[in-house]
Amino acid sequence: MQKKIPTKETFEFFKKHDHDVCFGDAMMEIEKHCHKKNLQFTPLRRRVFEYLLRDHKPLGAYEILDLLREDGLASTPPIAYRVLDFLMKEGFVHKIQGLNAFVACSHPGSSHSPAFMICRKCEKVAELDEKISGINLGKSIPSDFSVEETVVEMRGICTSCMALS
């Protein structure tokens, strides 16, 4: 299993990378996780996770349903939302609030408070682990509030798209 080099990989996430390795690693991780926790990584769940993993592009629930339909599988809304709930609960998928879309986690395993960079042109998304992003939420928080979960999303433009404009 290939070792990750977080800083490099993360800091140029919008550039090309060895996606076969990326894809394979993620599949391996979720299989391992489900086996360990005695959870069922069913064909449906696998399929949806594959869609999301395919090119790091966030997909809306209804886009996922379209893909399922194309693949001849059941495709009513609850199907997608349930699978997504499962994948999110287990930490392998995140919701991008600003897009009403879902994306495969890029740093699975390590329990984290992710931050996302979202290109407004190509809508690709890169996930930063909190350690790398340097985001220090929860440090200087008022005394009358207890943080349980954070959502951090940055809209902007990636260099590829910037170059094209």
Place this chain on the structure above:
Amino acid sequence: MQKKIPTKETFEFFKKHDHDVCFGDAMMEIEKHCHKKNLQFTPLRRRVFEYLLRDHKPLGAYEILDLLREDGLASTPPIAYRVLDFLMKEGFVHKIQGLNAFVACSHPGSSHSPAFMICRKCEKVAELDEKISGINLGKSIPSDFSVEETVVEMRGICTSCMALS
């Protein structure tokens, strides 16, 4: 016009404050702003802003429409969304992504990247100015992405609600 004491006020936002002053200041600010930019702060816009200012509680677009209906005003979806767009564009209202709801800005004027604390029990929201929150988004960002806008939301529980449970 009353001077604000940001640190104190912000760090105990979930506690009581002099809301008459708070309300009045905000109204003053938006009137001043619209006058300066030659924008129309119409009765409709004023009314919606008042709803949002009333108790710092985020309101969904359809809640606002209900309030407008109660007040005998037009209440079809575009009415609310257009007014909200205007108020957001001018920086006096923010959308809370995690709630699909809208809230009056607590630090109007100062162009900012706000961060929100959202109580999952009472759903009240407190807004932190970036200076106060200590959030340093955009500092350690990858070289292949240019940040234009940030969304930071913290879910958790406020001390009032914590005390009740």
Place this chain on the structure above:
DNA sequence: CTATTGATGTTATAATATAACATTGAGATA
């Protein structure tokens, strides 16, 4: 077995948001 359970399937509907076009009214212009 058969009872329970987790997963999937199905139908209907709720909740959120926008597109497209019509009307109004307050200045600007002629």
Place this chain on the structure above:
DNA sequence: TATCTCAATGTTATATTATAACATCAATAG
């Protein structure tokens, strides 16, 4: 004055996102 223009508001219809409620199925624990 007449009418032009433009921003704001009003209206109808529809798109998009998400959930409730209940039915079926298959693996397995008792």
